[in-house]
Amino acid sequence: MRNERNEPVGILGGIGPMATVYFMQRVLDLTDASRDQDHLDMLVWNHASIPDRTAYLLGDSDESPGPVMADDARQLERAGARFIAVPCNTAVAFQDEIASAVDIPVLSIVDETVAAAQAAVPGLTSVGILATDGTLRAETYHRTARAAGLTPVVPDDVVQKDVMSMIYDGVKAGMPVERDRFDAAVAHLRAKGAGAVMLACTELSILKTDLAVDEPDVVDSLDALAARTVTMAGGRLR
Amino acid sequence: MRNERNEPVGILGGIGPMATVYFMQRVLDLTDASRDQDHLDMLVWNHASIPDRTAYLLGDSDESPGPVMADDARQLERAGARFIAVPCNTAVAFQDEIASAVDIPVLSIVDETVAAAQAAVPGLTSVGILATDGTLRAETYHRTARAAGLTPVVPDDVVQKDVMSMIYDGVKAGMPVERDRFDAAVAHLRAKGAGAVMLACTELSILKTDLAVDEPDVVDSLDALAARTVTMAGGRLR
Numbered sequence: 001m002r003n004e005r006n007e008p009v010g011i012l013g014g015i016g017p018m019a020t021v022y023f024m025q026r027v028l029d030l031t032d033a034s035r036d037q038d039h040l041d042m043l044v045w046n047h048a049s050i051p052d053r054t055a056y057l058l059g060d061s062d063e064s065p066g067p068v069m070a071d072d073a074r075q076l077e078r079a080g081a082r083f084i085a086v087p088c089n090t091a092v093a094f095q096d097e098i099a100s101a102v103d104i105p106v107l108s109i110v111d112e113t114v115a116a117a118q119a120a121v122p123g124l125t126s127v128g129i130l131a132t133d134g135t136l137r138a139e140t141y142h143r144t145a146r147a148a149g150l151t152p153v154v155p156d157d158v159v160q161k162d163v164m165s166m167i168y169d170g171v172k173a174g175m176p177v178e179r180d181r182f183d184a185a186v187a188h189l190r191a192k193g194a195g196a197v198m199l200a201c202t203e204l205s206i207l208k209t210d211l212a213v214d215e216p217d218v219v220d221s222l223d224a225l226a227a228r229t230v231t232m233a234g235g236r237l238r
Numbered sequence: 239m240r241n242e243r244n245e246p247v248g249i250l251g252g253i254g255p256m257a258t259v260y261f262m263q264r265v266l267d268l269t270d271a272s273r274d275q276d277h278l279d280m281l282v283w284n285h286a287s288i289p290d291r292t293a294y295l296l297g298d299s300d301e302s303p304g305p306v307m308a309d310d311a312r313q314l315e316r317a318g319a320r321f322i323a324v325p326c327n328t329a330v331a332f333q334d335e336i337a338s339a340v341d342i343p344v345l346s347i348v349d350e351t352v353a354a355a356q357a358a359v360p361g362l363t364s365v366g367i368l369a370t371d372g373t374l375r376a377e378t379y380h381r382t383a384r385a386a387g388l389t390p391v392v393p394d395d396v397v398q399k400d401v402m403s404m405i406y407d408g409v410k411a412g413m414p415v416e417r418d419r420f421d422a423a424v425a426h427l428r429a430k431g432a433g434a435v436m437l438a439c440t441e442l443s444i445l446k447t448d449l450a451v452d453e454p455d456v457v458d459s460l461d462a463l464a465a466r467t468v469t470m471a472g473g474r475l476r
Binding site: 008014015016017018021024025028035036037038039040041042043044045046047048049050051052075079 | 282
């Protein structure tokens with residue numbers, strides 16, 4: 001496949017900058033390409049200095065990243081982007097603000113992930129969510145799952161504590177995380193009735209790749225967004 | 239350090255798309271950052287559909303990538319880039335065409351690499367070049383080395399054949415390359431009098447990182463460009 005000239009995919013990134021680079025790598029990995037020119041043209045705003053979205057959402061800062069991200073989206077649109085992907089699970093809180101700033105589509109990582117879970121497990125009725133405390137508290141994944149007819153399942157407190165530890169003391173700190181801990185969290189959600197488990201946090205996406213986890217009922221949010229980015233741009237998945 | 243808002247670094251990429259993502263990762267790795275907002279703002283045109291530069295340079299195509307890259311540079315300048323880095327050793331052939339299209343600086347990967355070699359080995363008089371046949375034939379690294387007062391040293395034919403094999407049958411094909419082969423090529427250039435060895439090919443940069451090569455006289459062109467990108471943007475190196 002070849003992306004049409006002058007109609008790049010827009011990537012609104014920088015939140016965080018490492019997740020954006022990892023997302024770009026996954027778009028390349030998932031594209032069926034045998035030469036450079038088969039890959040998608042991507043226009044990427046890796047905007048690291050966007051005001052801290054977690055600090056704002058927790059009320060520790062009154063500087064909203066929303067208007068900056070809306071501006072970035074407008075800039076990508078002006079530069080010719082045909083649609084926009086935002087590789088971040090926290091930025092979902094600003095999804096409407098970003099989408100209303102432009103006339104081109106803005107993909108939703110949450111919508112894509114829930115759809116990918118339904119595609120992965122036919123007849124799915126309950127879906128587990130592995131994410132930060134903040135994402136769980138915001139309930140974005142809960143709401144989208146319910147709207148799709150799925151019952152959301154979250155970890156018990158003690159398991160959620162270990163999920164946070166895998167994210168913060170493990171991946172974010174550059175420390176190895178043993179496969180057993182990841183598997184235990186997934187098994188816990190399966191035991192609670194989840195027919196599929198969504199990795200709704202960038203660090204968990206990276207951990208899954210590092211651990212070479214390849215289980216059909218474990219659905220990675222960044223991969224779901226990357227796959228949709230490839231197909232929406234007219235590309236073929238590998 | 240914090241990049242000043244609205245003055246991102248411009249990355250003219252896509253040649254190839256994987257090298258661009260790897261380069262972005264190295265910029266992140268080399269930046270002394272303790273939080274997302276400490277990283278550089280980067281505006282990246284990962285323009286995979288740029289006409290094949292190697293086919294053009296070898297005379298197999300008459301579609302020059304030069305005008306497309308000049309347009310991309312103008313677009314990055316219009317979007318507010320304060321300077322441009324082009325993470326590719328083949329694109330050097332179009333350096334003047336790109337630089338004359340814009341009023342902002344365009345870093346030269348060759349200049350940065352030769353300067354990094356001189357900084358790495360005080361009193362350097364001869365410098366080795368590990369690169370593709372095409373880069374050696376173009377003599378861009380030779381010329382810049384000579385202009386800096388250095389004698390360029392290239393591998394004998396049999397070793398150069400193995401360098402090409404490491405690049406094409408190894409890294410580009412996704413096959414492992416043993417450390418011994420890499421070390422043998424470096425040792426060969428040292429034996430021929432090279433006081434430092436420049437890795438003047440993206441695949442060799444990736445190989446060096448994969449093999450965890452950490453020798454002060456082995457100078458990586460992509461890392462040299464990444465380091466200069468960080469410092470020119472006002473960042474601190476890790």
